[in-house]
Amino acid sequence: MATTDITALIDYYVREKDLTRERVIQALEASFLTAYSKMVPGADRIHDLRAVVIPQKGSVKIKATMRVVEDDQMTDPFNEIKLSTAQHVASKSGRQINVGDSVSVNVTPKDFGRIAVQTARQTMQQRIRRAEQEMLAEAFKDRVGELVTGTVKRYDKGDVIVEVEKFEGLLLSRQRIPGEEYNAGDKLRFYVVEVRDGSRGNELILSRSHPNLVRRLFESEVIEIAEHSVEIVTVVREAGYRSKLVVRSHDANVDPIGACVGIRGSRVKNVVNELNHEKVDILEYTEDKGEMVKESLAPIDPVRIDVDEAARVVTVYVEDDKAAAKAKGRKGQNVRLTARLISTPEERWDVRVEAHDSRAALEAQAQEGASELAQKLNITDSLASAMVQAGFTTVEGIAAYGQKEDLMEALGITEEEAEKILQAARNN
Secondary structure, three states: OOHHHHHHHHHHHHHHHOOOHHHHHHHHHHHHHHHHHHHOOOHHHOOOEEEEEEOOOOEEEEEEEEEEEOOOOOOOOOOEEEHHHHHHHHOOOOOOOOOOOEEEEEOOOOOOOHHHHHHHHHHHHHHHHHHHHHHHHHHHOOOOOOEEEEEEEEEEOOEEEEEEOOEEEEEOHHHOOOOOOOOOOOEEEEEEEEEEEEOOEEEEEEEOOOHHHHHHHHHHHOHHHHOOOEEEEEEEEEOOOEEEEEEEEOOOOOOHHHHHHOHHHHHHHHHHHHOOOOEEEEEEOOOOHHHHHHHHHOOOOOOEEEEEOOOOEEEEEEOOHHHHHHHHOHHHHHHHHHHHHHOOOOOOOEEEEEEOOHHHHHHHHHHHHHHHHHHHHOOOHHHHHHHHHOOOOOHHHHHHHOOHHHHHHHHOOOHHHHHHHHHHHHHO
């Protein structure tokens, strides 16, 4: 291999692969060593064998470290050298050689030429790939969880290969947004999931479907988040359908939802466009789970919300089946996201949406009103229920407008009983 060949090869990999000259030279030396091992029988028996590439001279030498022994004591020609031979070699440098010393011996074959170069070229790609993987691990080992920009290069067995800062990242099928298409040259932003030891060595795993992609996108768009005046509390997501972002403000003068939406919706639009037009709901944090569920299901206006702390269930009653279907969302996704929104690692909550039964609601309301009358007027439950059915529903109304004759006629009670009821109502 000529000087220009070695120099050009090193320059190419340094320039195109962003590798250091030292790494490229190491890879080239390893390739020549492989070539030597294939060419020379018994090379695998040499304990200390190395290749030395000198780019400036365009030369490569194969050297072995051998132990000096007496001329008549050599038993291992692969790892030992006769004293007389070693002294002859060392005489050019003036070094004194003794038995037991270790010396570096040039074992480059005379015909170590074109065949070795061809073999080295074949193995060079593997060595460079290994060096790239080492650099990839070094470059991204502390960047897991970050947002990066990448360019789509090609498909490989269903996965998408993405170029990220001169490295190749892998977008697995399960990390893609359902329905999103990727074409060579597309520039997108990705979430760094991990650097793993895969079947092809170190692999940079990227994601477009991870919930934290939404988090990082808002962090990059909203200066108030970067300044910590607005905090992202929770992000839940079903990629390709909808994301829900819960935020709160640490500054009384900052509206957390307004900050995330931006002027004329500019900030949230940028995020939505990056997510291939995925819906994004932005909610303000509250500890009241019922209120949190109500915000999440908006614009549906619930008739009633029941929160069962013991069972960890929030039941939302809406007007009818149509409203229930809208609140649940396509295949129940909206309700599932809402349940995940109010859940914690320690407590899993469930959200249920049911159509409101007006008759049952009226009966429940009537029963509640009757119980209140019975308690305040000191009458029986049956009499209180009869009063509600007759239109006497509140203590205030009875006190202000109630007539003794009306009570007697409607309830079939005596004058004394009617007077007693009116007096009790006025005393309340």
